[in-house]
Amino acid sequence: MVRVEEVIDESPTVRTLIFNDTLCANAKPGQFTMVWMPRIDEIPMSVMIAEKDGNAALTIRKHGPTSTALYNTEVNSFLGVRGPYGNSFDAKKGSILLVGGGTGLVPLMRLSKLLVKKKSNITFIMGSRSKDEVIFEKFAKKILREGKGKIIVTTEDGSYGVNGLATDAAAKAIEKNDFDMIYTCGPERMMKKVIETAVNNGIPSQASLERLMKCGIGICCSCCIGRYLVCKDGPVINGEEVLKLSEFGLYARDKSGRIADMW
Amino acid sequence: MLEKDVDLSVEIAGLRIRNPTMLASGILGISYEVFKRVYEAGAGAIVSKSISVEPMEGYKNPTVVSVECGYINAVGLSNPGVDAFVKEIANNDSVPIIVNLVGSTEDEFVSMVKKFDNLNILAYELNLSCPHVAKVGLEVGDDHELVSRIVRSMKSNTKKPVIVKVGLGASDIVETARVSRDAGADAITAINTIRAMTIDIETGMPVLSNRIGGLSGKAIKPVAVRCVYEISKNVGLPVIGCGGVYSWEDAVEFMLAGASAVQMGSVIGEKWFDAFKNVTKGLGSYLAKRGMKSASELVGLAHKY
Numbered sequence: 001m002v003r004v005e006e007v008i009d010e011s012p013t014v015r016t017l018i019f020n021d022t023l024c025a026n027a028k029p030g031q032f033t034m035v036w037m038p039r040i041d042e043i044p045m046s047v048m049i050a051e052k053d054g055n056a057a058l059t060i061r062k063h064g065p066t067s068t069a070l071y072n073t074e075v076n077s078f079l080g081v082r083g084p085y086g087n088s089f090d091a092k093k094g095s096i097l098l099v100g101g102g103t104g105l106v107p108l109m110r111l112s113k114l115l116v117k118k119k120s121n122i123t124f125i126m127g128s129r130s131k132d133e134v135i136f137e138k139f140a141k142k143i144l145r146e147g148k149g150k151i152i153v154t155t156e157d158g159s160y161g162v163n164g165l166a167t168d169a170a171a172k173a174i175e176k177n178d179f180d181m182i183y184t185c186g187p188e189r190m191m192k193k194v195i196e197t198a199v200n201n202g203i204p205s206q207a208s209l210e211r212l213m214k215c216g217i218g219i220c221c222s223c224c225i226g227r228y229l230v231c232k233d234g235p236v237i238n239g240e241e242v243l244k245l246s247e248f249g250l251y252a253r254d255k256s257g258r259i260a261d262m263w
Numbered sequence: 264m265l266e267k268d269v270d271l272s273v274e275i276a277g278l279r280i281r282n283p284t285m286l287a288s289g290i291l292g293i294s295y296e297v298f299k300r301v302y303e304a305g306a307g308a309i310v311s312k313s314i315s316v317e318p319m320e321g322y323k324n325p326t327v328v329s330v331e332c333g334y335i336n337a338v339g340l341s342n343p344g345v346d347a348f349v350k351e352i353a354n355n356d357s358v359p360i361i362v363n364l365v366g367s368t369e370d371e372f373v374s375m376v377k378k379f380d381n382l383n384i385l386a387y388e389l390n391l392s393c394p395h396v397a398k399v400g401l402e403v404g405d406d407h408e409l410v411s412r413i414v415r416s417m418k419s420n421t422k423k424p425v426i427v428k429v430g431l432g433a434s435d436i437v438e439t440a441r442v443s444r445d446a447g448a449d450a451i452t453a454i455n456t457i458r459a460m461t462i463d464i465e466t467g468m469p470v471l472s473n474r475i476g477g478l479s480g481k482a483i484k485p486v487a488v489r490c491v492y493e494i495s496k497n498v499g500l501p502v503i504g505c506g507g508v509y510s511w512e513d514a515v516e517f518m519l520a521g522a523s524a525v526q527m528g529s530v531i532g533e534k535w536f537d538a539f540k541n542v543t544k545g546l547g548s549y550l551a552k553r554g555m556k557s558a559s560e561l562v563g564l565a566h567k568y
Contacts, residue, residue: 001463001465001466034324034325036324036325036470038463038466038468039468039472041323041324041472042324042325042326043324078465078466080463080470082329214321214324214326214327214338214341215326215327215336215532216327217327217329217532218291218531218532218535219290219291219327219334219528219529219531219532220289220290220291220326220327220338221290221291221292221293221294221297221312222341224291224293224294224296224297226296227294227296227297227299227300229291229297232535253293253294253343254320255320255321255341256318256319256320256321256341256342256343256344256347257293257294257312257318257341257342257343257347258318258343258344258347259347
């Protein structure tokens with residue numbers, strides 16, 4: 001169990017919970033932890049970076065009962081964390097495009113830190129619905145200040161930054177630049193567009209996927225998509241492989257394992 | 264003898280499988296594409312998750328918890344239900360699939376068999392031993408009259424072999440196997456997980472949402488070996504050993520106790536898909552060193568002592 005040391009309000013619906021845990025602090029970008037709220041639920045969460053060494057964080061948007069319970073976690077409460085599990089983004093040196101939407105920005109934040117260390121040149125597109133929902137902009141600026149890179153914030157309603165979708169900003173950036181690698185995480189249809197653009201332009205890409213998860217360790221199959229298990233083979237999967245998955249962007253298995261319309 | 268001359272294939276209930284390893288029910292068992300992958304990784308056969316008449320969502324998380332000697336799970340038999348699963352495996356052309364079924368009455372089992380029977384599947388395994396869901400599993404297995412009715416009606420509705428998976432409930436496991444045999448079962452799988460729980464000392468709360476689950480893995484291996492030994496010695500049906508098979512040594516031990524094949528589950532959490540080849544490779548060299556031509560020569564060798 002870990003003790004929540006600090007709670008940060010990122011937006012009216014998003015909070016970050018900071019805790020001390022060496023394993024999570026050293027998680028690789030993309031890796032997730034299974035977070036246990038005693039007698040409530042246990043869910044997979046990408047491990048967010050924290051400013052202080054040895055600390056890690058969870059960033060949660062409240063939408064259903066479980067995420068709302070986690071969102072409402074108070075300082076000094078205890079959470080179970082197991083892991084981190086799963087693979088990670090393969091951080092490349094070079095000219096890099098990051099495209100994230102909403103809390104899908106979490107693994108890209110950890111990745112951006114690693115890319116800065118590798119002296120990559122980063123273009124970081126941070127998508128959100130509106131000004132209120134823009135998260136991590138300051139933190140990302142702080143990380144990128146130590147290296148080369150720029151941040152493009154997009155809002156769907158045009159209330160802040162570039163008016164429009166993250167995918168449109170990504171397409172423009174790809175047109176103007178020669179990227180060596182593209183990483184994306186966020187809503188599945190957003191990722192699908194980003195990867196299609198990457199593949200069409202011959203740029204290698206990776207996406208971090210999310211599926212319903214139970215065991216987190218590769219034995220229950222709840223998170224399978226095609227031949228992959230998101231918890232073991234993923235969550236990060238190469239773009240070209242992702243596009244071969246007929247379920248991607250359309251369907252996901254529900255709690256019973258039936259393939260259902262999810263979006 | 265050279266390893267390549269050793270025949271790893273075994274026969275159980277008239278079925279020939281390429282080696283004695285099987286994926287145990289409940290593990291990775293709902294996706295045909297994943298089945299193919301498990302088969303490519305070397306498994307002799309794949310047992311599906313327990314399939315029920317209606318889809319089941321299972322329990323809330325946590326459903327699986329790791330303990331020092333294995334796992335405790337109370338997944339709650341989550342499965343897509345018979346109709347969706349029939350679709351899932353309808354185009355099976357190459358994978359030896361054993362369909363595991365769960366239900367409360369003989370009518371439920373028979374209605375599912377009617378939907379599966381024309382598909383390319385090897386056999387049925389009946390889950391009469393799940394320890395953490397009411398009215399199915401062990402509660403059925405402990406009711407020997409019901410066991411008998413279910414097995415009989417299965418047998419009169421299919422020509423495929425019927426395997427009964429037994430566990431440690433209130434009744435004697437050897438007796439459940441005997442009742443199954445008398446009703447016409449072709450083989451026995453032993454054992455299922457054993458009722459267990461774990462409590463978090465920080466909060467004082469049970470970890471699993473269902474509080475009680477089933478223990479699997481290394482902790483239950485000696486118990487499983489004993490059950491396989493007693494059943495194969497006293498019941499006279501082929502036995503598939505299950506419970507804590509992690510290595511080829513474990514597989515050999517189960518076979519010496521009388522298992523014709525072994526099922527593997529918890530080990531997947533550690534060795535992932537390599538688990539199957541690890542076992543078959545080690546088994547092959549063990550047999551070669553002893554000059555044994557066939558894996559089936561091992562079955563029940565410990566009975567004579």
